[in-house]
Amino acid sequence: MNPFRWSFRKQFLLGFACCAALLGYAFYVQFHLRIQPCPFCIFQRIAFAALGLVFLVGGLAAPRSQGARKAWSLLALVPAVVGIGYAGRHSWVQLYPPEMPSCGPGLNFMLERQSWLGVARKVLMADGDCSNINWQFLGLSMPMWCLLWFLALAAWALLAGFRRR
Template sequence: MTNALRPFLDRWRLVALLASAAMLATAHAFETFGGLAPCTLCLRQREVYWTALGLALGFMIAVRLPGGPRWREATCWILGLVFLVGAGVAIYHAGAEWKFWAGPSTCASTGAGVSAASLDALLKGAEIKPPSCDKAAWVFLGLSMAGWNAVVSLVLAGLSALAALRERSKP
């Protein structure tokens, strides 16, 4: 392990909290400033980061309580598992975008935007279809947001494992 990673691994719960907050902020920025409405799978990916954020905060408190230090390694493994789940959801989403498999039925739609006419139709009892999960709304260097999320989630899972192993080696 390189010396450059040690400060991050020694404070992994805080780093996981900040990374989760950054991923959530990025997703919300794309929605707010980019006008990209989240599909069902996009929202599922966010749920993983909200879970990681909440767990990391709780773990930061728990390991400082009497008897808490014995749980330091386990907290890193749990965060790693949460990030692996996030990678799985992101890979599933990216695969649906690439048409490797079908996305959930709640994602099959035209992805129509909100207009005055659609709001009027909603008030008259029409159903609004969510954005489609099988169309990438944004692509950078050949990867969609779901693809990049899979990469980030896998990196965070790997760093969680390294942090857990580092905790194990401490006295």
């Protein structure tokens, strides 16, 4: 059975399952392997959760019209592009670490003092510990894998929404 020929519903529910599995693995790494996430990691998790939510609701709605499927596909693209931005920036920080050895205050502290937009801006200017590579698979760090997954899921959403039925 060719997954590229599946219904919109099946394709979107598979996208949800991928996001749920990726988040599950992130929590496994945090709580079982005891590798603590940095602020970049937290924002990537939020992007995966938002993308998964769009996949789930879109899959359950299973729109019949081509226009509605395109709209759901473009809606899924929003958290995917945000995730691509965070994962890409995190990968960049790991490849070209800044000279400052600190990632700054914790995420909870920053949220108490600033708005979400201010915290997001602060995280994007990351320095130090965010550049540590604590986990690798096939020579790629976790943010690099996240970047690949965000790209793949964005392409999957576009395929589901823009494929002729």
